[in-house]
Amino acid sequence: MKRYWVFLLVFVVAIAFGCSQRAITQPETQPAQQKEQTKEGMESKTPEKVTEAKVGSNVESVGSKEMEIKGQEGKWADILFDFDKYDVKAQYKDELTSIADWMTGHTGATLSIEGNTDERGTNEYNLALGDRRAKAVKDYLVSLGVPSSRVETLSYGEEKPLCKEHNEACWARNRRAHFVILGGGK
Amino acid sequence: MRVGAGKITVAGSLSMAALCFLCLLLTPSFSSAKIFIDITSPQARKLPIAVFDFQGPKGKEIADIIRDDLTFTGFFVCINKASYIETASQAFDPRNWTPLGVDAVVKGTATLGSNLAATVTLYDTLEGRAILKKQYQAAEDLLRPLAHAIADDIYTALTGQPGVFRTRIAFVGEKGGRSGIYITDWDGHRMKKIGLRGSMVLSPHWSPDGTRIIYSAERGRQWSIYLLDFLRMTEKRVFTSAGINIAGNFFPRGNSFVFSSSRAGTPDLYTYSLAAGSVRRLTSSYGIEVSPAVSPDGKHIAFVSDRGGSPQVYVMDSDGTGIRRVTFEGSYNTSPYWSPTGDRIVFAGRQGGRNQIFTVKPDGSQLVQLTESGNNEDPSFSPDGRYITFSSDRDGRKGIYIMRANGESQKRITPRDLKAFGPRWSPN
Numbered sequence: 001m002k003r004y005w006v007f008l009l010v011f012v013v014a015i016a017f018g019c020s021q022r023a024i025t026q027p028e029t030q031p032a033q034q035k036e037q038t039k040e041g042m043e044s045k046t047p048e049k050v051t052e053a054k055v056g057s058n059v060e061s062v063g064s065k066e067m068e069i070k071g072q073e074g075k076w077a078d079i080l081f082d083f084d085k086y087d088v089k090a091q092y093k094d095e096l097t098s099i100a101d102w103m104t105g106h107t108g109a110t111l112s113i114e115g116n117t118d119e120r121g122t123n124e125y126n127l128a129l130g131d132r133r134a135k136a137v138k139d140y141l142v143s144l145g146v147p148s149s150r151v152e153t154l155s156y157g158e159e160k161p162l163c164k165e166h167n168e169a170c171w172a173r174n175r176r177a178h179f180v181i182l183g184g185g186k
Numbered sequence: 187m188r189v190g191a192g193k194i195t196v197a198g199s200l201s202m203a204a205l206c207f208l209c210l211l212l213t214p215s216f217s218s219a220k221i222f223i224d225i226t227s228p229q230a231r232k233l234p235i236a237v238f239d240f241q242g243p244k245g246k247e248i249a250d251i252i253r254d255d256l257t258f259t260g261f262f263v264c265i266n267k268a269s270y271i272e273t274a275s276q277a278f279d280p281r282n283w284t285p286l287g288v289d290a291v292v293k294g295t296a297t298l299g300s301n302l303a304a305t306v307t308l309y310d311t312l313e314g315r316a317i318l319k320k321q322y323q324a325a326e327d328l329l330r331p332l333a334h335a336i337a338d339d340i341y342t343a344l345t346g347q348p349g350v351f352r353t354r355i356a357f358v359g360e361k362g363g364r365s366g367i368y369i370t371d372w373d374g375h376r377m378k379k380i381g382l383r384g385s386m387v388l389s390p391h392w393s394p395d396g397t398r399i400i401y402s403a404e405r406g407r408q409w410s411i412y413l414l415d416f417l418r419m420t421e422k423r424v425f426t427s428a429g430i431n432i433a434g435n436f437f438p439r440g441n442s443f444v445f446s447s448s449r450a451g452t453p454d455l456y457t458y459s460l461a462a463g464s465v466r467r468l469t470s471s472y473g474i475e476v477s478p479a480v481s482p483d484g485k486h487i488a489f490v491s492d493r494g495g496s497p498q499v500y501v502m503d504s505d506g507t508g509i510r511r512v513t514f515e516g517s518y519n520t521s522p523y524w525s526p527t528g529d530r531i532v533f534a535g536r537q538g539g540r541n542q543i544f545t546v547k548p549d550g551s552q553l554v555q556l557t558e559s560g561n562n563e564d565p566s567f568s569p570d571g572r573y574i575t576f577s578s579d580r581d582g583r584k585g586i587y588i589m590r591a592n593g594e595s596q597k598r599i600t601p602r603d604l605k606a607f608g609p610r611w612s613p614n
Contacts (some may be wrong), residue, residue: 047321050332059421122520124562126477128453131430159386
């Protein structure tokens with residue numbers, strides 16, 4: 001039995017050697033009219049069926065259904081930031097103090113701070129930057145005594161520019177934190 | 187296998203099965219035929235090839251697609267039809283081609299019945315014989331995929347490498363203030379919008395098997411990560427929290443992905459297991475950590491962090507340890523993505539106030555700049571690593587572009603009236 005397996009092994013090696021030799025042998029140039037030959041495996045007997053999974057244009061959402069939420073805007077001016085920065089500048093201290101006071105007087109109100117960036121930079125980084133800007137303003141308000149649970153943040157990154165021109169004057173207006181009152185603001 | 191067939195009768199049927207199995211294992215070495223161009227060599231010469239218009243209906247259309255595919259690779263020169271001596275209906279004769287310096291000739295026929303059918307023969311003019319003969323069938327509206335499938339086979343027969351001509355690119359398109367995911371063939375044809383709700387969508391990421399994509403969208407004042415299943419055409423929210431949630435790409439096994447979330451305060455990196463529905467935190471820093479990209483072997487993650495004072499590309503082990511900085515030039519380097527072999531990272535870096543595409547080795551050496559005009563962002567590699575897709579505003583409105591991995595042949599593939607960004611090449 002053992003001898004048989006040795007035979008089998010030699011046989012297989014011989015085939016492998018023979019075959020790989022076949023593959024690298026370059027036949028001499030053949031007359032054109034000779035019957036066409038193709039290498040083994042390169043010629044298909046049955047046609048390849050080229051198919052494609054159909055991508056529909058209607059996607060069914062399963063599970064969650066998000067609601068559109070509208071808030072009250074324009075009560076306070078935007079807070080602006082320097083390029084690629086997310087620290088709140090000292091000049092906005094008075095405005096933020098008045099927002100904190102208003103929040104104290106309107107305990108039913110929830111405030112949403114929307115963080116935005118200019119169009120320079122890349123989408124994902126700008127979304128993160130907008131998030132940091134909104135959070136920086138929120139942290140300031142919380143430090144003034146506004147409960148954290150009543151301040152939400154939402155980043156739009158560079159996706160929702162206020163001004164659509166491509167210059168510094170416009171970019172400066174877009175690097176902003178924007179205030180939206182959600183419910184209870186009456 | 188054919189060689190051994192006569193002698194196997196000595197052995198029993200069991201050993202014959204074993205032998206066939208062994209032969210099957212060895213088969214790849216059988217078909218490792220002559221390589222006409224070694225495209226792995228930087229000095230690869232362009233191979234002169236003649237592609238006849240296929241005989242029959244749609245024959246020219248099919249041949250045009252094949253010629254465009256082969257030409258874009260940069261490895262082939264399609265010889266002008268006017269210089270052909272042989273006609274399509276004449277039998278192939280190498281003596282008609284070698285004087286022209288043509289190395290390979292493609293002839294084919296096309297027929298249109300209930301289906302579109304094509305036959306193709308690829309000839310090697312030096313050996314004077316056919317090296318590929320194959321038939322194809324497809325529904326009539328799949329003419330382009332059929333032609334791309336033929337181009338893939340020709341490419342493989344001549345280079346020994348798989349082609350990417352049937353791959354697609356997913357990206358974010360925006361028209362009239364609404365954005366959504368679009369999918370197009372890699373050459374920009376057959377662009378299709380997938381109907382999704384929501385006003386803001388970010389870059390899609392393909393699952394390794396190409397049947398699903400994940401992406402982030404803002405709906406109801408909330409950023410969540412969604413999973414779209416192409417086979418079922420369903421979309422499901424898989425992760426949400428307060429703050430931002432930005433999907434990165436899948437791990438190689440396709441059952442988990444990496445993402446950036448500010449759920450714990452600042453944007454940090456996490457992994458999400460689809461099977462377990464569990465989240466694991468990878469980084470915790472005061473600043474921004476965003477745009478994570480898993481390496482092809484799943485062992486490393488490239489990402490962007492501002493921990494050094496400006497956004498730069500870093501690499502860490504996929505468990506969050508061993509963080510090291512990759513980019514040092516310039517003050518704004520973002521959007522890293524790995525090559526399929528993991529030997530290079532492509533990213534967008536700011537130079538002279540504009541974003542350009544660069545590649546670098548993961549150890550930070552061999553920085554190469556690939557683009558020069560406009561703002562160029564969101565780069566990612568094709569599955570064979572030979573091409574890069576990216577977005578650019580060089581022609582006005584931001585659109586999707588492709589180029590060879592060395593920066594050659596930069597070409598816009600999306601229409602000018604569509605704002606488009608965040609392209610990702612399909613894995614298959």
